[in-house]
Amino acid sequence: MxxxxxxxxxxxxxxxxxxxxxxxxxxxxxxxxxxxxxxxxxxxxxxxxxxxxxxxxxxxxxxxxxxxxxxxxxxxxxxxxxxxxxxxxxxxxxxxxxxxxxxxxxxxxxxxxxxxxxxxxxxxxxxxxxxxxxxxxxxxxxxxxxxxxxxxxxxxxxxxxxxxxxxxxxxxxxxxxxxxxxxxxxxxxxxxxxxxxxxxxxxxxxxxxxxxxxxxxxxxxxxxxxxxxxxxxxxxxxxxxxxxxxxxxxxxxxxxxxxxxxxxxxLPTRLGSARGAPSLRSPFGLAWRLQRGSLIGWTAGLFLLGVVYGSIAQAVGDMVNDNPLMKKVISAIGGSGGLIDIYLATIFGMIGMISSIYLVQATLRLRSEETSFRAEPLLATPVSRPAWVASHFLFAIVGGALVLGAAGLGVGLTHGLREGDVGGILPRMLGAALAQLPAAWVVAGIALVLFGLFPQLTGVTWGVLGACLVLTMFGPVMKLPQLLMDLSPFTHLPKLPGATWTAEPLLWLVGAALVLVAAGFAGFRRRDLTT
Structure with a gap:
């Protein structure tokens, strides 16, 4: 000892x-x-x-x-x-x-x-x-x-x-x-x-x-x-x-x-193939090999989470209707549709922040590969720095859409089957889930900026995500100033499926994410490895 x-x-x-x-x-x-x-x-x-x-x-x-x-x-x-x-x-x-x-x-x-x-x-x-x-x-x-x-x-x-x-x-x-x-x-x-x-x-x-x-x-x-x-x-x-x-x-x-x-x-380690698969000839193929397990696990997990929340949507609506005070508080959270839609909007907001954990993990895999000295031999080949970063960050961009889509699919199928209207409810649930994506991209962009410019501070991304959770989910209950709650990108999302869909806040968030991503790429091109 x-x-x-x-x-x-x-x-x-x-x-x-x-x-x-x-x-x-x-x-x-x-x-x-x-x-x-x-x-x-x-x-x-x-x-x-x-x-x-x-x-x-x-x-x-x-x-x-x-x-x-x-x-x-x-x-x-x-x-x-x-x-x-x-x-x-x-x-x-x-x-x-x-x-x-x-x-x-x-x-x-x-x-x-x-x-x-x-x-x-x-x-x-x-x-x-x-x-x-x-x-x-x-x-x-x-x-x-x-x-x-x-x-x-x-x-x-x-x-x-x-x-x-x-x-x-x-x-x-x-x-x-x-x-x-x-x-x-x-x-x-x-x-x-x-x-x-x-x-x-x-x-x-x-x-x-x-x-x-x-x-x-x-x-x-x-x-x-x-x-x-x-x-x-x-x-x-x-x-x-x-x-x-x-x-x-x-x-x-x-x-x-x-x-x-x-x-x-x-446990004994399973020996791999003596020859690498053809897919490993590109940085994207290697990134898929490294990231696929996490992506599949998160997709399945959020689908099951969507199934659980979709199955109790009707029961929550009945409970809220029987409690006038709860009805008033949930209505204050946001949204202008029915009470079940407002409940689902709150659930999708939470799912959006949960999915951001996956986006951050996929992005910070870059730092893990760098500090484990696996990136340096790879970059000594004709693989360029932007191509290597893009190969992993692609899973934050596209993988985030798959994860959120799986959650929307789970909610839409179970809630639609209970209501007898899968064809009408499923597209609305998918849209409400994917509407969370621009805010999640902003969080992933922050992770990439820290990786590119301040790699020693990449852990701060988890603090940023935690702050977003507190400001968005508990800000209204804790009666925090609106200016403070606006610091979370999730605060600016339309409260779908209950609210009216507006593209403007989503476009602003996408623009902010693009700026952050560009800064992250530029920063990594100019700094030394493992610094």
Whole structure:
């Protein structure tokens, strides 16, 4: 364990931008959600109607779980945000651990560090401690915020602890998957599959009904977080399950670390073809080989997300109609169509920002290739710098359209089938989804500008995306100044499908994206590599 604390300091230094973004986002959304629920559901009939709708609609149960106590603000918060906050903490922990373990081995830096006075267990321990500390900080801040809103201390601690301990559980999962493969992307994919699988298993258990396999919820760490019953009984004994999982997986990972060679995984690496495919003769073919897995995964994921949101559109419309205050607040968000269209407009706004994560990932793959010293040999061939940049940035431009189109297709098919009008609803949903694309292009353009001009600051792009999320989704609820909310490109998009379509803001956003992209290309042509 020698050198563990020095490696913790190094991890905090490297994550000084992205880690605070995660923490502020999770804690900030918790506060804004509590504030919004307080206004949307005052004590009385509105909460009773919400409880009836939430606990009888299978789509709501699958997405958020059961609403156990609609009479208190804490109970509403635990239902509306508890599961999603635990999921966000799990994803943060997964990415954090892989970044500081398997990714470091793959890049060869861990072998260099290991040649100094550093114990064999120190890198894994440092990554785990960093993730544990981030989750503890999130939990502590949430407890302080909820106590400040007058919620009972016991429920606040149970709610925050369910988020923290779930983050610990997925920290252990990621520590284990990092030992299996010698590729960081494969390790992240395996851990991500576990996260997605636990969400789906829990969803199946929650939506099964009294006569179905509700026991499936107990097979999922996310289900354990839900079974704590924060603000509705506070069952602390449930924490024994994720803590036991943490002990088993971390112990197993620590043993595997001492049994394998540095840089290798427990699973054997599949040998590739002795000859490269003809498609790899161009930079675009190589970029497709590197980016295709991410593009296919994001396309499938957002299609499924669209299916979920499309399936509950009608139920949300009925619930809103029964709550005059909620009807007023949702109408204030934007849009001039029916309440279901306004709900869908809000959903598409959120999907647009989620899709921006993919666009940023596709763009920043350029920086990853550069810092891994794979770009320099490629650019030593007749491949030009603009061609290499364009080969990857194409996936941000065209891939973003595919991802958003998949989400629109999912919403349009499910909502259209429920309404019996697929031919009329599907084109409207596709148009509403693709209307988010210019704003997502602006975010990708910012990532390309930072890559081309200030490559050391490419991580700032995630902070920009987080700020866009807060300003667009929670600005109206938090009553922020309009001038401040206008800093987000997503604020300027028409609220489709409910609002009247106007091309002017979309053209302005496309123009801004073109300027940013041109600046990024020009900057990269003039700077040195790996600077």
């Amino acid at each position: 020698i050198g563990t604390w020095n490696l913790v300091r190094l991890a905090l230094r490297r994550d000084r931008i992205i880690l605070p973004v995660w923490i502020i986002a999770i804690v900030g959304i918790t506060l804004s959600t509590a504030t919004a629920l307080e206004e949307l559901y005052p004590v009385g009939q509105a909460r009773q109607q919400l409880s009836l709708t939430a606990n009888t609609n299978p789509a709501f149960l699958a997405m958020l779980g059961p609403l156990r106590d609609a009479h208190t603000l804490g109970g509403l918060l635990a239902w509306r945000w508890g599961l999603l906050a635990a999921l966000a903490a799990g994803v943060m922990s997964m990415l954090l651990v892989t970044r500081h373990t398997r990714a470091e081995e793959e890049a060869g830096r861990l072998e260099l560090i290991g040649s100094t006075v550093v114990g064999r267990h120190a890198p894994l321990a440092a990554a785990v401690l960093t993730a544990f500390g981030a989750n503890v900080l999130i939990g502590g801040l949430i407890v302080a915020l909820l106590l400040g809103k007058g919620l009972p201390a016991e429920g606040a601690i149970a709610f925050a602890s369910s988020i923290t301990v779930t983050g610990w559980a997925f920290t252990a999962v990621s520590a284990f998957t990092a030992q299996l493969s010698e590729n960081s992307r494969t390790a992240n994919s395996m851990a991500g599959a576990v996260v997605a699988g636990t969400y789906l298993v829990r969803a199946a258990g929650d939506s099964a009904g009294d006569s179905g396999p509700t026991w499936l919820t107990w097979l999922s760490p996310l289900g354990w977080a839900e079974q704590v019953h924060a603000f509705a009984g506070d069952r602390y004994w449930v924490f024994a399950l994720p803590l036991a999982l943490v002990v088993v997986l971390l112990t197993t990972s620590a043993v595997i670390v001492t049994k394998r060679d540095v840089g290798l995984g427990l």
